[in-house]
Amino acid sequence: MTDHRRPHLDSLAVALLVGCCLLWGLQQIVAKATLPLMPPVMQAALRSAVAALLVWAWAAARGIPMFQRDGTLPGGVIAGVLFALEFICIYVGLGYTAASRLVVLLYLSPFVVAAGMPFIARSERLAALQVGGLVLGFVGVAIAFSEGLSANGSDPRRWIGDALAVSAAVLWGATTLAIRATRLSTAAPEKTLFYQLAISALVLGPVSLLWGESWPAQWTAGLWGSMFFQSVIVAFISYLVWFWLIRHYPATRLASFTFLTPLLGLMMGWVILGETITPQLLVALACVAAGIWLVNRKQG
Template identity: 60%
Template sequence: MSERKSHLDGFAVGALLLCCLLWGLNQVAAKAALSEIGPLWQAGLRSLVAAALVALWAGWRGIKLFERDGSLRGGLLAGSLFGLEFACIFIGLQYTTASRMVVFIYLSPFVVALGMPFIAASERLRPRQMGGLLLAFGAVAWAFAEGFGQASTSSLQWLGDGLGLLSALLWGGTTLAIRGTRLSQAGAEKTLLYQLGISGLGLTAGALLAGEAAPLAWSLRLGGLFLFQAVVVSFASYLLWFWMIRHYPATKLASFTLATPLFGLLAGALLLGEPVTARLILALVALAAGVLLVNK
């Protein structure tokens, strides 16, 4: 498929739900791996391994990644934003709770919704769709509201919250950079390689500068968690995501990412024994209603 779609079809909805499920599982995998590897090393090495896989995939399919097509400026911008987003998330988690952080991160669909009309007038949301976006985000915020009631564990919690908000702006900015520059005409493989290559180098350099212990000893457990993040999530699901950005409305795609933290909660309940409450079930229903309004 090479043409752009004006709406999300059955394939897009199924692919998005799969991506959200994988990204939710990724939260569990990343958390479990932190006991054996530093956060910046984990993020940086994951991006570098996934970047190598993208290059191998493109070579196998005969896709040229290094032709001059005018996408360099947009690629450097998107890759830098992508790397800074993950740096803000990992650093911010030192000062605020994960529950608070995830709420701020998923403000990103608002950034996309507000910014896309300046790039593509056809993607302007109607009042009903904006109401659906507000309902979907409200469901996510309500599901994580218990995190707000916890006592602050740091006098710098405001800094962690601020970095969470900044990461949402950076994530939305990455999507807008892809759609608003010549990168929108580049292949999904090249688009993803920009994100992974630049972020991988930047995050690995950050790990060295921060003095994180180098991950020299790898257990089978850590290897499995890392391969899931690098191969399934960072390579396969991100490749699918960037392909969809080129073929479907970015605003409607972004609204579906609100399902990711809720999938993460379900994965935590099944894999880590975390409780599933009535609040979560009602939030899932409200989230589905909100996404339906956005895409109706």
């Protein structure tokens, strides 16, 4: 892999993007399936801790300084705490709602970023089509959330999981905005990722203890496999691949591919967990995907 920027997405970028979207959609499915084996916040804490150590080792091997005084600590702490709160909402929310629903609602995040960026950079003011994309995305989320409130004979607590999913999406978007608004915007991607993972591990660990979560009595092959997937494959490898893509390809073209994640998550929730896909959820997914495309569509 060379270091120059490409003006367009080539076959390598498309293959890596589809792979990342597949992994991110599968992440929520695996986390939900692991809940009977390990409590939610403990899962998130262990995932962040292992991935943080791997990012630190990767940066050390590449000679990337991680601990010099460069003014990024305040932004790093903010991003790390927001990242921790996001994953508390995700992992706890999976106990109340279907993983396929959660992954659709989670993709409110691009709209939060699009709405907030004009307050950080005037050059990123929204055009009319982008505003339309925001509205369409919020309509999709409203459709999915209203279905959770009605429940229609399913778990009456599903709205709690849906609310946590929306909260996670807002926190995810806020994390991105915090990175863009602070000195982290000029830091090495590895350092930014390390801040998020390490500080979230330091927050999530005590929260898990305070909530009385207990360490698994037995580590089965399924639990080992789940934590390897969540920590190494998703939180370490796929996030580094994403940062590499952002560094070498146009960000707006990359962002337009993110609609694949809720689509793939929806399909895998149906195939792997046997979750029900309702017409309302399909309409919500279509609105979210179309909204993301409009928000990231090149203007002019």
